[in-house]
Amino acid sequence: MGVNTKAIKTRIKSVKNTKKITKAMEMVAAAKMRRSVEATLNTRMYARLARELMGHLSLMEERESGLLACRPVKKLLVVLVSSNRGLCGSFNSNLFKKTATVLRDTDIGRHRRVNGDADILPEGPIEIDVVGVGRRSASFAKKNGYNLVAAFDALPERLQYEDILPITNLIISSFREKTYDKVVVAFTEYESSIVQTPKLRQLLPISAIDIDKMLAKFDTENKKRIDHPLPEDELVEIENYTFEPSVEDIAEVVLPRLVEVQLYQAILESAASEHSARMVAMKNASDAASDMISGLTLQYNKGRQAAITQEISEIVGGASALE
Amino acid sequence: MIKFKIVTPYGVTYDDTIEKVTIPTQAGEITVLENHTPLVSILAAGELIIYKEGYSTGIAISGGFFEIRPNSEVYIMADTAEHGTEIDIERAEAAQKRAEELLRQVQSAEDVDYARLQAAIEKELVRISVGRKYKNVGGGQ
Numbered sequence: 169m170g171v172n173t174k175a176i177k178t179r180i181k182s183v184k185n186t187k188k189i190t191k192a193m194e195m196v197a198a199a200k201m202r203r204s205v206e207a208t209l210n211t212r213m214y215a216r217l218a219r220e221l222m223g224h225l226s227l228m229e230e231r232e233s234g235l236l237a238c239r240p241v242k243k244l245l246v247v248l249v250s251s252n253r254g255l256c257g258s259f260n261s262n263l264f265k266k267t268a269t270v271l272r273d274t275d276i277g278r279h280r281r282v283n284g285d286a287d288i289l290p291e292g293p294i295e296i297d298v299v300g301v302g303r304r305s306a307s308f309a310k311k312n313g314y315n316l317v318a319a320f321d322a323l324p325e326r327l328q329y330e331d332i333l334p335i336t337n338l339i340i341s342s343f344r345e346k347t348y349d350k351v352v353v354a355f356t357e358y359e360s361s362i363v364q365t366p367k368l369r370q371l372l373p374i375s376a377i378d379i380d381k382m383l384a385k386f387d388t389e390n391k392k393r394i395d396h397p398l399p400e401d402e403l404v405e406i407e408n409y410t411f412e413p414s415v416e417d418i419a420e421v422v423l424p425r426l427v428e429v430q431l432y433q434a435i436l437e438s439a440a441s442e443h444s445a446r447m448v449a450m451k452n453a454s455d456a457a458s459d460m461i462s463g464l465t466l467q468y469n470k471g472r473q474a475a476i477t478q479e480i481s482e483i484v485g486g487a488s489a490l491e
Numbered sequence: 492m493i494k495f496k497i498v499t500p501y502g503v504t505y506d507d508t509i510e511k512v513t514i515p516t517q518a519g520e521i522t523v524l525e526n527h528t529p530l531v532s533i534l535a536a537g538e539l540i541i542y543k544e545g546y547s548t549g550i551a552i553s554g555g556f557f558e559i560r561p562n563s564e565v566y567i568m569a570d571t572a573e574h575g576t577e578i579d580i581e582r583a584e585a586a587q588k589r590a591e592e593l594l595r596q597v598q599s600a601e602d603v604d605y606a607r608l609q610a611a612i613e614k615e616l617v618r619i620s621v622g623r624k625y626k627n628v629g630g631g632q
Binding site for chain 1: 496498499500501502503516517518528529530531532533555556558561566568570
């Protein structure tokens with residue numbers, strides 16, 4: 169027999185099993201993706217109201233206190249949101265590539281100003297530290313020679329708001345202690361189930377532009393606010409506001425929440441992106457398996473056919489030899 | 492009527508027009524009626540009571556902040572918010588016991604942990620009391 173049909177048969181079987189697995193993983197990823205997207209959307213309302221409230225607060229107090237302080241950047245902290253598991257295509261490598269490029273850019277040390285004041289530039293070379301979210305982030309820090317301050321790799325699949333508090337507490341306290349002068353988050357933004365883009369956003373000092381960018385994604389109303397920070401009539405109304413007990417006390421409660429909600433969103437979006445990247449990767453794998461199965465089946469049938477033809481000609485040859 | 496919303500990081504818990512609302516703040520409870528002066532303040536863990544068409548609904552909240560805007564709009568930004576009838580009292584009690592147990596262990600540990608646990612206990616106590624109050628409303632009547 170020319171072709172080993174038995175070997176092909178076992179191969180078909182194993183490829184079929186693999187396909188079953190990849191298909192199942194694809195479906196699971198799709199369901200998880202939907203859940204993450206839903207959670208992202210649920211948080212949006214909270215984020216928006218908190219952002220509007222911050223707008224009201226910042227009119228009342230000077231901008232340079234606490235979590236709003238723009239200091240010349242000496243040390244920068246990057247919160248890198250990667251995945252815990254593999255099999256998600258180029259999800260992590262895209263994020264790492266983007267982060268590495270941006271971090272090498274000297275622009276990262278600059279504070280952008282909203283109202284056209286001069287930018288605050290770093291005084292010297294900046295040091296960069298990394299806080300990793302997800303197991304894969306450690307390898308990024310190692311490869312690029314950044315100091316890994318902390319790694320949070322045990323976040324649950326169904327992320328709760330409380331789960332990210334250890335991370336925000338860490339970054340907020342180290343920002344207050346002036347260990348870091350700027351904190352950014354690197355994550356993968358979820359645009360659709362096909363398009364996901366790695367992004368970096370500023371967490372601290374709290375930047376209204378970055379929060380608005382986050383909010384603008386799903387509604388057009390907010391896009392306007394980026395161009396026109398606050399309409400005139402709202403400026404007048406704000407004079408009538410009462411703040412209890414005081415603006416500072418309220419800022420103490422509201423501002424950390426804004427950092428939390430931004431990071432929460434970033435991690436949820438990353439999860440949505442990860443699942444959709446995995447879904448696509450698994451779909452490709454399932455398709456490749458289908459192709460392989462049909463190729464192998466063809467090969468198997470050809471082999472079988474050849475064997476039958478050969479057997480018949482042998483029988484015919486044997487019979488004619490007897491006559 | 493007041494345009495009233497409770498939002499948490501998990502989504503919008505309550506969205507309706509109501510007659511009045513009693514809000515637990517750090518300086519004590521306040522009741523908000525129509526055309527209240529614009530106000531921003533901090534929430535305390537406690538029971539928020541919504542009055543509408545002669546009925547009242549209790550909602551257990553665990554801190555956060557709120558804003559009263561001109562034109563009778565009230566937005567509550569709570570860390571968590573639960574309807575009285577949704578609270579599982581047994582689980583809330585278990586959670587409170589757990590937090591108290593932990594608190595005993597970390598007496599000596601860092602202040603941060605201590606404060607966090609105390610907040611957790613406070614939150615569970617509120618949930619229990621609000622849950623008890625509305626225990627019979629859902630099934631009974």
